[in-house]
Amino acid sequence: MCALLKRVPATGRRRLAVVVAMVVVAVLAAGVLWARSGATRTEAAALPLALEVSQPDTVSSYRAPIALRGKAVGAESLTAAGQPVPLAEDGAFEVTLAGLPVGGALVATDSDGKTVTQPITTRAVVPRIRAVHVTAHAWSYEPLREDVLNMVRERRIDTVQLDIKDEDGVVGYDSQVPLARESGAASTIYNAPDALKQLHDMGVRVVGRIVAFRDPTMAEWAWNSGRRDWVIQSPSGQPYSSHYGAIAFTNFANAEMRRYNIDLAVEAAKLGFDEVMYDYIRRPDGSLSSMVFPGLTDAPTVSIAEFLRESRDPVRAAGAFQSAAVFGIAATRPDAVAQDIPMMGRHVDYVAPMLYPSHWNPGEYDVSNPNAQPYDIIFRSLEDFHRLLDGTGTQIAPWLQDFSLGFTYNDAQVRAQVDAAAAQRIPSFFLWNAATRYHAGALDPS
Numbered sequence: 001m002c003a004l005l006k007r008v009p010a011t012g013r014r015r016l017a018v019v020v021a022m023v024v025v026a027v028l029a030a031g032v033l034w035a036r037s038g039a040t041r042t043e044a045a046a047l048p049l050a051l052e053v054s055q056p057d058t059v060s061s062y063r064a065p066i067a068l069r070g071k072a073v074g075a076e077s078l079t080a081a082g083q084p085v086p087l088a089e090d091g092a093f094e095v096t097l098a099g100l101p102v103g104g105a106l107v108a109t110d111s112d113g114k115t116v117t118q119p120i121t122t123r124a125v126v127p128r129i130r131a132v133h134v135t136a137h138a139w140s141y142e143p144l145r146e147d148v149l150n151m152v153r154e155r156r157i158d159t160v161q162l163d164i165k166d167e168d169g170v171v172g173y174d175s176q177v178p179l180a181r182e183s184g185a186a187s188t189i190y191n192a193p194d195a196l197k198q199l200h201d202m203g204v205r206v207v208g209r210i211v212a213f214r215d216p217t218m219a220e221w222a223w224n225s226g227r228r229d230w231v232i233q234s235p236s237g238q239p240y241s242s243h244y245g246a247i248a249f250t251n252f253a254n255a256e257m258r259r260y261n262i263d264l265a266v267e268a269a270k271l272g273f274d275e276v277m278y279d280y281i282r283r284p285d286g287s288l289s290s291m292v293f294p295g296l297t298d299a300p301t302v303s304i305a306e307f308l309r310e311s312r313d314p315v316r317a318a319g320a321f322q323s324a325a326v327f328g329i330a331a332t333r334p335d336a337v338a339q340d341i342p343m344m345g346r347h348v349d350y351v352a353p354m355l356y357p358s359h360w361n362p363g364e365y366d367v368s369n370p371n372a373q374p375y376d377i378i379f380r381s382l383e384d385f386h387r388l389l390d391g392t393g394t395q396i397a398p399w400l401q402d403f404s405l406g407f408t409y410n411d412a413q414v415r416a417q418v419d420a421a422a423a424q425r426i427p428s429f430f431l432w433n434a435a436t437r438y439h440a441g442a443l444d445p446s
Contacts, residue, residue, distance in 0.1 A: 047074035051108045051116045058125045061274065062100045063319040066122055069094040075108035081120065100124050102317045126275070126321050126349050129397050129428035130443065131159035131207060136172025136189040138436035148436065152204050156443040160199055161277065161430055164208040164268050165261075169217030177263045179256075183221040196272040207323075207430075208273035212261045212307075214280035215250045223247060229294035230254050232284065240291050242284050249284050253296035253303050262311045269318030276315050277352060279325040281307065281344075282337040300338035308347035321349040325399060328355045331384035341388045350395035352430060355381050357417070358405040371407040378420035386424065397428035402438050414442035 053070040071091045072078045078085040078093055081104035085095045097104075104120040132151065138144040139162060151157045165171045171185045173192035180186040199206050222230035223239055232240040232249040239247035250257045265276040283300050284291065296303060308324060315322045330339035331353070345351055357377045360370035370377035378400065385396050400417040401409060414431065421429050431438055 049074040049108060049110045049114055049116050051075070051078075051106060051118045053106055053118045055120060056122050058123050059100055060125065060127050061319070062102075062124045062316050062321065063098075064100065064124070066097040066100055066120070067094070068097065068106065068120070070106075072106075072108040072116075074110050075116075076111045077109045078106065080104070080106045099319060100316075102313045123393070124316075124321065124349070126323075126395055126397075126428075127158075127205065129159045129205075129207075129430065130157045130446070131161045131430045132157055132402075132436070132438050133161045133209070133430060133432050133434075134163070134436050135434075136163045136166060136170070136187075139172075139195060140190045144436045147438070147440075149202070151438065151440050151443070152199075152202050154440070155445040156440055158203075158446075159205045159207060161207040161209055162195060162199075162273075163211075164273070164276075165210045165212075165215070165264060167211050167214055167280070169211070169215035169219070171264065175264065175267060177260070177267055179218070179260045180264065183218050185217045185221075192268075192271050200272065205274040206272070207275040207277050208265075208268040208320075209277045209279055209325075210261055210264055210268075212278045212281045213250050213252045213257070213283075214244060214248055216245055216248045218257070218260065219247045219250050222250065227256070230257050233292040233294065234290060235292055237292075240284065242286060244284070251293055251295070252281075252283065252300075252307060253293040255295075258307050258310060261307075262314060265311060265315050265320075265322070266318045269315055269320035273320055275321040275323060275349075277323045277325055278308070278311075281324050282327070282339050285337050288335075301334055301340040301343060304338050305340060305343040305347065308344055312347045323348050323350045323352055323397070325352045325354055328353050328359065328381050331381065331388055341385065342392070345389050345392050345394040348394060350397050350428070351385065351389065352397050352399055353381070353385055354399040354432075355417075356399065356401040356405075356432065357413075358401060358403075358407065371405070374401070374409075374413050375416040375420045378417045379423055382421065382424040382426060395428065396426050397430060398426065399430045399432050402431040402433045402442070403435075409439075411439045411442040414439050418442065 050073040055068050068080055072087055073091050075091055078087055080095050081097060081101035085093050087093050100122055106118045108116045132148060134148055163172055169185055170187055171180050172189045174188050175186040196206055219231045230251055232251050234240050240249060268276055281304060312322050324344055326339045327337055329336055330341055334340040355378050357370045357374045360377050362369055364370060365380035367373050367376045398421055402414050418429055
């Protein structure tokens with residue numbers, strides 16, 4: 001270097017010396033920065049992998065956005081319910097998911113491939129329900145539909161229960177579920193997307209009711225097309241007949257029949273129904289010895305509860321709550337129609353016991369005349385449902401009577417039932433009238 005400088009004129013020699021000095025300084029600085037960055041990476045890699053997450057306790061829908069934030073210490077990457085989440089230099093993150101993922105979790109991964117998982121523990125809690133039952137035909141008939149919508153406008157109800165599949169096995173709208181179309185169950189009684197939009201625009205939630213295993217349309221079609229194990233049978237191998245008809249019940253133990261109802265529920269959830277309620281999720285009432293369930297490998301109560309377990313995650317993943325309508329007597333007689341309330345309660349967001357006063361025997365719950373004492377029978381029967389579901393997080397929304405059967409029911413009798421539920425700390429209810437005609441005066445605007 002010195003020899004080279006001697007050959008350079010004095011002026012150039014000074015300039016060259018300055019350049020060389022600058023190069024040396026730059027090299028040294030780069031070395032220091034490299035050393036420091038290497039030390040930083042080494043320190044980060046040395047930090048134990050940890051995941052801190054802040055998330056809401058509850059949301060009011062499986063479709064509600066979920067905001068998650070926290071810090072993934074020592075992580076190279078992070079996912080939330082499978083979705084990549086950007087990380088700040090210190091591992092901080094913030095992400096909003098479009099809805100509550102079923103079984104979702106956050107997973108942090110370090111440079112060595114090690115992972116730490118934190119489940120998403122936010123729960124969807126059903127909002128208050130003040131609802132009336134509406135059949136597909138009632139919705140398609142303007143006078144009845146307007147009566148219900150007037151109850152909405154007057155803020156007497158905040159929810160409408162609209163039938164998806166009814167007691168005849170007819171699907172009220174043009175379902176695309178293959179079995180519904182092949183069996184002839186799908187219809188065009190009402191337009192589901194239009195109905196949902198109208199109700200949602202009014203701020204109303206919609207519960208879709210699926211009459212699950214009382215299904216004459218499917219049972220008859222299955223029997224006649226050679227799918228006889230899809231139907232509940234008598235010991236002689238014929239279709240089981242009952243007061244519901246000569247061939248009315250599909251076989252809850254059959255995988256295809258379970259899948260059919262689940263497919264309808266998922267389709268409805270994807271259409272926008274806020275909840276799916278299964279009704280007739282049971283065996284027929286009557287002597288168990290008179291019925292045969294092809295393929296049944298467990299007790300009927302277990303099979304029914306298992307159906308709800310199979311349906312739960314697909315329905316929730318599609319954005320809807322899941323519930324089950326049950327007999328009032330199931331609280332004390334679970335084997336009567338194969339409805340074990342604690343067992344079923346594990347797989348639904350709420351249980352909807354049918355507590356119609358006209359359906360109780362005299363003296364039940366020490367109520368001498370339940371039909372004439374609606375407050376007393378509702379209040380006392382709900383005590384058992386509270387007891388059976390206590391600590392499970394499963395809510396209760398009873399079906400109440402708004403029809404006359406052996407005793408005239410007007411505003412006072414309907415209001416008495418609503419008041420009895422409220423006295424049991426239950427603000428939710430469904431009113432049943434098969435003709436979709438209700439005593440609006442029984443409900444105060446809210």
